[in-house]
Amino acid sequence: xxxxxxxxxxxxxxxxxxxxxxxxxxxxxxxxxxxxxxxxxxxxxxxxxxxxxxxxxxxxxxxxxxxxxxxxxxxxxxxxxxxxxxxxxxxxxxxxxxxxxxxxxxxxxxxxxxxxxxxxxxxxxxxxxxxxxxxxxxxxxxxxxxxxxxxxxxxxxxxxxxxxxxxxxxxxxxxxxxxxxxxxxxxxxxxxxxxxxxxxxxxxxxxxxxxxxxxxxxxxxxxxxxxxxxxxxxxxxxxxxxxxxxxxxxxxxxxxxxxxxxxxxxxxxxxxxxxxxxxxxxxx
Numbered sequence: 001x002x003x004x005x006x007x008x009x010x011x012x013x014x015x016x017x018x019x020x021x022x023x024x025x026x027x028x029x030x031x032x033x034x035x036x037x038x039x040x041x042x043x044x045x046x047x048x049x050x051x052x053x054x055x056x057x058x059x060x061x062x063x064x065x066x067x068x069x070x071x072x073x074x075x076x077x078x079x080x081x082x083x084x085x086x087x088x089x090x091x092x093x094x095x096x097x098x099x100x101x102x103x104x105x106x107x108x109x110x111x112x113x114x115x116x117x118x119x120x121x122x123x124x125x126x127x128x129x130x131x132x133x134x135x136x137x138x139x140x141x142x143x144x145x146x147x148x149x150x151x152x153x154x155x156x157x158x159x160x161x162x163x164x165x166x167x168x169x170x171x172x173x174x175x176x177x178x179x180x181x182x183x184x185x186x187x188x189x190x191x192x193x194x195x196x197x198x199x200x201x202x203x204x205x206x207x208x209x210x211x212x213x214x215x216x217x218x219x220x221x222x223x224x225x226x227x228x229x230x231x232x233x234x235x236x237x238x239x240x241x242x243x244x245x246x247x248x249x250x251x252x253x254x255x256x257x258x259x260x261x262x263x264x265x266x267x268x269x270x271x272x273x274x275x276x277x278x279x280x281x282x283x284x
Contacts, residue, residue: 002028002029002030002031003029003030003237003239004026004029004030004031004237005029005030005031006030006032007031007032007087007088008031008032008034008083008085008086008087008088008132009026009031009032009033009034009086009087009088009089009090009236010033010034010035010036010062010079010086010088010089010090010125011023011026011033011034011035011036011090011092012036012064012066012090012091012092012093012117012121013036013037013066013092013093013094014035014036014037014046014092015035015037015038015039015042015043015046016046017225017228018092018140018196018225018228018229018232019090019092019093019229020046020050020225021225021226021228021229022090022092022229022232022233022236023035023050024050024053024054024229025226025229025233026088026090026233026236026237027050027051027054027056027059028054028055028056029237030056031056031058031087031088032058032059033050033056033058033059033060034059034060034061034062034079034083035047035050035059035060035061035062036061036062036063036064036066036075036093037061037063038063038064038065038066040063043061043063044061046061047059047060047061060082062075062078062079063075063078066093066113066117066121067103067107067109067112067113067117068103068104068105068112069103069105069112069116069117069120069278069279070104070105072117072120072121072124072278073120073124075121076121076124076125079125079128080128083128084128084131085128085129085131085132086125086128086129086131086132086135087129087132087135087136088135088136088137088138088236088237089121089122089125089129089135089136089137089138090138090140090232090236091117091118091121091122091137091138091139091140091173092140092232093113093117094113094114094140094169095109095110095113095114096110096162096163096166097109097110097162097165097166098162099160099162100158100160105277107156107277108155108156108157108158108160108165110157110162110165110166110169111155111156111157111165111168111169111172113169114166114169114170114172114173115169115172115173115176115274116274116277116278118139118173118176119176119271119274119278119280120274120278120280122137122139122180123280123282123284124280124282126184126187126189126282126284129187129189130187130189133187133188133189134188134189134190134242134243135188135189135190136189136190136191136192136235136236137177137180137189137190137191137192138192138193138194138232138235138236139173139174139176139177139191139192139193139194140173140193140194140196140232141170141171141173141174141177141193141194141195141248141257142166142167142170142173142195142196143195143250144163144166144167144170145167145168145170145171145173145174145257145258145260145261146167146257146258147167147258148164148167148168148170148171148258148260149168149171149260150168150171150172150175150260150266150270151168152269152270152273155168155273171258171260171261172270173193174193174248174257174261175261175263175266175267175270176267176270176271176274177191177192177193177246177248178246178261178262178264178267179264179267179268179270179271180284181245181246182246182264182267183284184245184284185245189245190241190242190243190244190245191245191246192235192241192244192245192246192247192248192249193247193248193249193257194231194232194235194248194249194250195231195248195249195250195255196228196229196231196232197223197227197228197231197250197251198222198223230251230252231249231250231251231252234249234252235249238252248261
């Protein structure tokens with residue numbers, strides 16, 4: 001029996017990269033695992049592969065395009081149609097978008113997928129996390145947040161610059177984690193964010209021009225997806241971090257994020273703006 005036997009864990013962005021390796025490691029620890037993917041065929045194939053490689057048959061999937069707030073709401077509804085409690089939520093889904101695109105909601109895709117989906121999905125699942133308490137929320141951020149600053153007059157990054165939008169979204173992840181940890185302090189739900197390392201995933205594969213070139217040049221220096229998943233798995237499963245909340249981790253150790261990521265006034269403001277953008281009106 002693994003360390004997570006009897007625990008229910010949901011991992012978003014679990015069909016590739018570090019999300020897949022995070023899901024695999026957690027499945028091997030005996031957890032009941034729910035993976036979230038976008039593409040039905042791919043997600044089903046990953047589900048079968050995970051069952052085979054982990055030796056754990058207690059794995060299921062839910063589908064959602066996390067750039068859409070309606071799809072995030074449907075994902076939460078689909079979860080509650082089958083389950084009542086959740087021990088660990090791993091917010092892992094994310095993207096780097098070299099070109100400017102808008103979602104059906106009119107949001108810039110990077111900000112919507114990387115931040116607003118974390119905000120809305122986590123808040124909608126808080127009742128399930130409360131039911132399982134002590135429980136955990138793990139949010140994959142990045143050291144790419146360093147040097148970024150949120151501009152509340154321009155959260156959608158216009159004129160658009162891909163890396164700027166990405167780094168801002170990762171700063172938003174950390175500020176969200178801090179504010180959520182503060183709000184859930186008395187509910188025995190811990191919230192931590194992390195830098196996975198610079199990972200040789202498919203993040204930049206096939207991207208045009210500059211981004212593709214960056215992917216090729218830097219691939220020599222990158223760590224594997226398995227190594228990239230280690231801090232997510234640590235925060236999701238380890239007894240070492242029981243009760244630890246509102247922190248940022250790298251290489252399975254607590255690390256100070258940037259000054260901008262420790263700005264609790266900005267964290268509160270981001271929360272209020274995110275409520276308006278997503279229409280979330282719960283009392284977390």
